[in-house]
Amino acid sequence: MECRVHRNKKDCNCTYEPCSRKGTCCECLQYHRQNDELPACFFTAEQERTYNRSVRYFLDGR
Ligand code: SF4
Incomplete structure (x- = not known):
């Protein structure tokens, strides 16, 4: 399967x-998974x- 990097970039937020x-x-x-x-x-x-990508921020906004 070919990488869809160009399409992914278009959809990336x-x-x-x-x-x-x-x-x-x-x-x-x-990358993000290894940093929780x-x-x-x-x-x-x-x-x-905010660039806060932590699981904690995802779960409870802190
Ligand atoms: S900053 Fe993080 S979320 Fe954004 S493209 Fe890079 S690795 Fe992905």
Whole structure:
């Protein structure tokens, strides 16, 4: 299966522009998972802009 990086980039809500993982969802998920975090697409636009990707923030907003 071919990587859909260009399509993923189009759909990605992450506003952290310098990130080299943008659109490469497997690397994005792996990176955040190893830090007990979730990718930007789990968060609302308002939450995403805080750049707090922690599981705790996802679960209870802290
Ligand atoms: S969610 Fe994290 S790893 Fe994924 S594109 Fe945004 S900053 Fe990069």
